[in-house]
Amino acid sequence: MFRSLFRKKIQVPRHDENWQVYFSRINNQVTSVIVDINVAEIAPVNSLSEVFYLIIPFDYANEEGLPTIESYKLINEVEDKISDLIVRYGENMLHVSTLTMNSERLQMYYCHKVENSKAFLSQLDKDFGEKLTYQIDHRHDPNWSDYFNLAYPLPFQMEMIKNRIVLRQLTEAGDDLKESRNVHHYLAFREEKDMDEFLQFAESERFVLFLKEKRDELWKLGISRQDYVSYEQIDELCLPIWEKAKSFNGIYNGWESEVIRTKNQ
Template identity: 25%
Template sequence: MTDDWDFYFLQVDDKPASIYVDLGAHDFAPNPKLPHMAYVRLHMREPRDDGLSSRAEFDALVSVEDALTASLVNVETQYVGRCTTDSCRDFFFYVSHPQAWSSRVAACMLSFDCYKYEADTREEPDWSSYFSYLYPSDADRQTIENRRVCEALKRNGDKLSEPREIDHWAYFADAKSLTAYVEEALQLGFKVRAISAPDDTRDNHSAQLWRSDIPALNSIDDVTLPLFNLAAKNGGEYDGWESIVVS
């Protein structure tokens, strides 16, 4: 496991889901020494009406997760994330040898006999469950980064309640794509701060746009994702945003 973990929300089979994933594992995956995906599916006892976890069960679920990772993780077992949806919480691991997985899990779950669970493995040398299921899409990764910037602002005394100029960056391979992006962004109320062409230090075209908005946790995605989608539509890459601290 690495130290770079985070969560995001999405829909899985048209149902709300929350994924908590080791983002840092992406840089080292797949590990050829751990070619089997192993999982534990826990049936929650007090889920919310939408199938996600409730505050009432929070401590119990943390205890189960802590016990599983403490008991199961070693040089031959790596924990990579979990998905909570449809009244279940699935824990995902990659292991060297799958033969003893069920018995290892059973020994750990003896301390939680009030929970129903299943455990199984499958051969998965490409780590497809990690890459295709747990790891966030580019848009979901942007929502994670949005939350991280907001939390950094809060740590510096920003109440995230006042509008201010927020700058946004995007990069493109050619001037035509950049121009198309900027023209559509202007229709959304953004303004141009700077346009840069390739030079000796970079080989792409860039646009720095700004608009006055409130970087609130519950609304910043509505500010950034339209620009993210516009950049992708025009073959470019949205590269995040920046705000002064308003204390």
């Protein structure tokens, strides 16, 4: 039987990256999670069945084990260089998340076999030398359990991510988020009785109904109230609405607000 002398190249599926940041707790430790949430659209990838961690300790951690402002500059410089090395020497490795906890950055990759990381690690040692201290860890993970259980956000965490995306859009449009404004929330219910029960909650919380229509077998609702939408306050505003809609078998479809610019802009 003919036997190929060439190793089959592992194809890493292409996807549109969507990196987001949120906070979680892993092993009762506060953890900052940077994750490409669009990886979930292609995961698990059969040809990438090993999870590989590049673990880098850092100095100047705060009491929760997360980086201080002074340590971020060095971390960013190191990770930018590592990212460049991955592009050139880790073509069979897919970076899916970075977890920060207990004074360490844990870069999570998936690969075909851990041997795929040898060229990358060799170049890492060559470029950084003794300037970079790191460890590695790996295991067989064909179902991508680490990605889904450690990195991918839970539903309420996904809502927090969505909240910050809207806030970022507002600030990029020139809104300093200092003014209260009319905030519109959108929901959908399949059953009229569930919608009516939710509306009782909304009325008790002083929300005003501005949209109520049945479309495509769903009841579409819009409620609004004058509120502040700062980074510190947005989750306290939106998560209770999301939770209450869920308890009445409804879907919370997010919020929007007009852009309020200061007069000198």
